[in-house]
Amino acid sequence: MLPACPALYTTTFLLATLATLLVAATLRLLTILPHTRSTPPPPRRRPGTLTRVLIVLGSGGHTHEMLALLRDLDPRRYTHRTWVVSSGDAFSASRAVAFETALAEKASRDTGEGKEEAGRWHVGPQYYTVVEIPRARRVHQSLLTTPVSAVHTLLRSLTLLYRSEGLPDLILTNGPGTACIVVLAVLVLKFFDLRGAQSRGKCKTVYVESFARVRGLSFSGKLVGRFVDRLVVQWEGLEGVSGGRAEYWGVLV
Amino acid sequence: MSKLCFVTTGATAPFTALIEAILSRPSLDALLECHVTHAFVQYGTAKDVYETSAKAAREYLRQQGKETQLEIDGMDFDSSGLREQFKLVQDTKGLVVSHAGSGSILEALRFQVPLIVVPNTVLLDNHQEELAMAMDRQNYLIHGNISNLAPAIKASEEFRNKMSQFPPVTAGKERQTKSFARIMDETVGFTDFNNE
Numbered sequence: 253m254l255p256a257c258p259a260l261y262t263t264t265f266l267l268a269t270l271a272t273l274l275v276a277a278t279l280r281l282l283t284i285l286p287h288t289r290s291t292p293p294p295p296r297r298r299p300g301t302l303t304r305v306l307i308v309l310g311s312g313g314h315t316h317e318m319l320a321l322l323r324d325l326d327p328r329r330y331t332h333r334t335w336v337v338s339s340g341d342a343f344s345a346s347r348a349v350a351f352e353t354a355l356a357e358k359a360s361r362d363t364g365e366g367k368e369e370a371g372r373w374h375v376g377p378q379y380y381t382v383v384e385i386p387r388a389r390r391v392h393q394s395l396l397t398t399p400v401s402a403v404h405t406l407l408r409s410l411t412l413l414y415r416s417e418g419l420p421d422l423i424l425t426n427g428p429g430t431a432c433i434v435v436l437a438v439l440v441l442k443f444f445d446l447r448g449a450q451s452r453g454k455c456k457t458v459y460v461e462s463f464a465r466v467r468g469l470s471f472s473g474k475l476v477g478r479f480v481d482r483l484v485v486q487w488e489g490l491e492g493v494s495g496g497r498a499e500y501w502g503v504l505v
Numbered sequence: 506m507s508k509l510c511f512v513t514t515g516a517t518a519p520f521t522a523l524i525e526a527i528l529s530r531p532s533l534d535a536l537l538e539c540h541v542t543h544a545f546v547q548y549g550t551a552k553d554v555y556e557t558s559a560k561a562a563r564e565y566l567r568q569q570g571k572e573t574q575l576e577i578d579g580m581d582f583d584s585s586g587l588r589e590q591f592k593l594v595q596d597t598k599g600l601v602v603s604h605a606g607s608g609s610i611l612e613a614l615r616f617q618v619p620l621i622v623v624p625n626t627v628l629l630d631n632h633q634e635e636l637a638m639a640m641d642r643q644n645y646l647i648h649g650n651i652s653n654l655a656p657a658i659k660a661s662e663e664f665r666n667k668m669s670q671f672p673p674v675t676a677g678k679e680r681q682t683k684s685f686a687r688i689m690d691e692t693v694g695f696t697d698f699n700n701e
Contacts, residue, residue: 297694305689316608324686329695422693456692460685464607464632466639482692487639502682503672505611 277443284442284450286481286497294453300371304332306413306420309344310428317462318426319351320505327355331374334420335382336412338430345382352380385409388429405430409437419447419454425480426460427472435459435476458482461490461498463505469493507542509599510658511590513609519551520604520625526654527602528558528577530565535658537575541599545590546579555579591616600661602649605633610646614671619661620646623654644669 297303307322309315327333335348352375359373385408389398413419423438425431435457441449449455457480461473466487469477477483477494484499485491491500512527514520524546526532536544548555559577566572583589587609594601595616603609605624613620622640624633641648647664649657690696 293691293696294694296696299695303693313606313608317611320611321685324684325689326686329690422689424689458688458692462607463611464636466632466635470632482688484688501688504685504688505607 280443284439285479294456299329302332302418303330303422304334304416304418304420305330305422305424306334306336306434307348308336308423308425308428308431308434309341309348310338310426310431311341312343313462313464314426314428315341315344315347317460317505318424319347321424321426321460322351325355327359327374327379328371330422331379332418333380334416335380336430336434337382337384338387338428339384340387341384345384348380348382383412385412385430385434388433402433405433406437406440409434410440413437413441413449413455414446419449419452421454421456423455423457424460425457425476427462427470429472431459432472432475435479439479456481458484460484460504461486463487463503465490469498507597508540509543509545509590509594509597510536510539510541510602511545511547511587511594511599512602513547513587513590513604514549514551515604515606515609518625519549519554520623521551521554522625522627522651523602523604523623524548524551524554525558526623526651528562529654531653531655532658533562533565533575535655537571539600539658539662542575543597543599544575544577546577547582547587547590548579549582552581587612591618594618598665600658602654602658605637607636610636610640614645617668617670619664619668621649621654621657621661622646623649623651626651643673645671 307318309318333352335345337344337348356375359375362373386401386405388402388405393401423434425434438449438455438457441447441455445451459473459476459480459482461469461484463486465473465485467489469490473483474494477497482499483494483497484501484504485493486500486503486505488500490498492498512523514523527544527546546555546559559579562577563572566575591601591613593599595618600619600621601613602621602623603613605622610620610622622637624637626634637646637648640646644667647657647660
């Protein structure tokens with residue numbers, strides 16, 4: 253039986269629609285969020301497969317730690333690298349280029365021994381890019397305007413991921429505020445399964461907490477801890493924080 | 506024989522209190538006691554503070570007739586990193602005095618040199634202090650106090666013999682460790698680890 257008042261009908265309909273959407277969105281979120289530490293291993297990847305990695309660099313300390321983490325990065329496996337720096341962070345951008353130059357030098361020293369199984373060195377300008385995205389929050393920026401700049405950063409991150417030649421397979425972050433926004437952008441991609449971000453198992457996110465964090469996660473770590481595929485800490489005392497998700501495998505930097 | 510004490514105050518926020526502390530009279534006495542011949546200060550943007558302090562320090566040394574025993578020098582910032590300086594410290598069996606930024610700490614520790622870390626107490630974020638304390642407990646470095654740096658300098662010689670190796674050697678312990686490269690590989694599915 254129809255309600256007597258058409259206005260009520262509209263309201264009920266609207267509420268029902270909203271409730272349905274809410275339930276659907278929640279279910280979707282539950283599907284895309286990483287559940288426990290024991291997620292099934294990804295399908296085996298053959299060396300030589302095109303593999304894109306996106307690395308978010310931050311201010312001085314974060315950049316330094318990230319490059320230390322990547323000291324054994326193998327350009328035969330990680331064939332395409334995207335370095336994301338905050339706008340105006342010339343220091344991080346130049347460090348990224350220096351890192352790539354060092355990789356190329358390493359490649360030229362390679363004698364070719366075991367080349368067949370290890371694959372080709374993917375080094376040189378065609379295998380990496382350095383991109384800038386606006387800062388989520390500048391130092392001393394007012395808290396009132398932060399949401400606006402954060403949304404700006406989010407949009408830029410989304411377009412960066414969406415318009416890239418191919419979605420990254422792996423996303424590495426270690427703490428700058430901008431990295432949280434990139435993680436959020438990945439969630440959006442996975443939520444709507446844009447370009448198959450979810451169904452093709454792309455955009456695996458790894459967050460490494462700074463070595464400087466001894467007793468607790470940083471603000472960024474707390475924020476993204478639940479939303480990244482892997483949360484890695486570097487002090488044994490932090491193992492298992494963030495609902496049992498934090499992994500400890502020794503000092504990595 | 507020369508012996509270098511390298512002081513780094515960080516690139517971003519100038520840590521002027523550390524410049525003043527290392528060039529204070531008690532610290533200079535401690536450096537002389539440890540037979541340090543060169544004090545080299547990376548002062549960042551705080552050139553004026555450094556110059557004032559260095560002038561006073563040289564004057565103090567001159568009064569004692571020791572100006573030839575300890576030379577004071579400085580630089581603003583080296584964009585190529587501090588490896589060269591750490592290497593010099595290593596070669597001269599000297600010591601490093603550093604702000605508590607994790608980058609400088611990690612870099613210096615890999616050279617296996619006595620390291621005094623002085624947290625900047627002005628910064629509100631206290632995780633610098635936490636890191637310095639935790640690493641001091643494990644004998645990786647000496648946690649120095651900005652208002653009283655001399656005892657830490659004097660302790661550095663003895664510390665050289667008992668300092669722990671960094672990064673910690675975990676082999677033989679029950680804990681399983683992994684490199685970050687391995688963590689990346691297993692996340693994307695490179696499951697053959699014949700490189701290791």
